[in-house]
Amino acid sequence: MTKQNTTRGGWRAAAMAVLGCALLCSPVAAQVSSYGDKQMGENAGDQLPQVLEKVGVTQRLDQQLPLDAQFVDDTGKSVRLGDYFGKRPAILTLVYYNCPMLCSEELDGLAGALEMVKLTPGKDFDVIVVSIDPSETPELAAKKKAYYVKRYGRPETANGWHFLTGQRPAIDKLTGATGFGYVRVPGPDGRLTQFAHASAIEVVTTDGKLAQYYLGVEYSPKDILLGLVEASGNKIGSPVANILTYCYHYDPHTNKHSLIVARVVQLGGVVTMAGLGGFMFLMFRRDLKIGRDHDLTKKENG
Known part of the structure; x- marks a missing residue:
């Protein structure tokens, strides 16, 4: 196979x-x-x-998002998708707010993972949640935002969480760019009020390109951290996190970061060479100082 x-x-x-x-x-x-x-x-x-047949996620890495797409934020303000890019990377997720089960589990999984990621929404990255249902309203988006900001437990980060609604043309642009396939299906009452869709979040670079996909409803805090650091061009995170992004490689087939032995060996070699260089420098200075002291003593006794 x-x-x-x-x-x-x-x-x-x-x-x-x-x-x-x-x-x-x-x-x-x-x-x-x-x-x-x-x-x-x-x-x-x-x-x-x-x-x-049309449901699933086709990973389109390095695809540019439609930054000109028009949406409405959770305050009722008209915004462009591009308003959230240019300064920092983002986590993007496509859901619908009246979803009876899956979307809530997806957002719960994201919020839970972010609790263990030592980065700050609104400062280091943004969270962008977009409804695929054009009938949903900013008021409903605001309720969802309030719930998940509270669940996240850091109310001061509310400006980094963006819950958007929009009309079909903008939604189609975004779902097309991300490879997010879905179809309307009847709910228990027989009306077409629900959607069949898969579950995924995407890490997006500072300039609005798709960098990584994580499928499912549970996400690894380590993978999210490494993904955000990479998507920012290693501009966020600690020096340790930046070193980790060098040692780990994102595999889109497994949706995880895999340790690259060659990079670890290279990094170990660099550290070893730096250590030897520092040791030789210190020994050279020591010998030079001993030589000078010897010459000075000889001159004083001479």
Whole structure:
């Protein structure tokens, strides 16, 4: 099996898992139940219900976000996506605020991970949450923001959390750029009020390019820290964090940072050479001082 097929199967499996509850509670369950019948045919395990064919996340690393896209923030003010870039990197997530389950778990996972990241929203990075539902309002966005800023436990960082709503053209621009596929599905009442979608957050560089994707609803604080430090051009974080970004490499297939042995060896070599150089310098100064003292003593006794 090729790596491409493995990756494709991975995100499709993830989409199936995260959508199970919503689909079983809706009329779309009839379409999903027919999936089991397909398994009797050849290669049936590689097929998906038609409703899920467009659902998933296609990683588009280094893709420029549509910075001219117009949205409305949680105060009701019209903003451009580009208003949040130019100074610091950002964490971007696409959700909808009336999501009955998955989106809340995603935002809970993000807030929980950020609690253990020693960086400050609004100072070192921004959190940008965008609704994919054009019917949702700034008032609803404001309630979600208040909840997650409180959950995060640092109210002074509220200016670094941005909960946006927008109309279909702007949403389509953003979801297209990020590779975020989703479809409307009926809710328990049969109305098309819910969305089938996967779960992911993206780290975006200071100039608005997609740097890293983290899939799922639980995120590693270490990976988020390294991702933000890298996306800032190593301008944020401690010297230790900057060294870690040199030793760790982001793997988009596993959505994690992997330790690169070669870089560790290189870094160890640099440290060793620096230590030897410093030792030789100190010994040279010591010998030079001893020689001068000897010459001075000889002259005084001469």
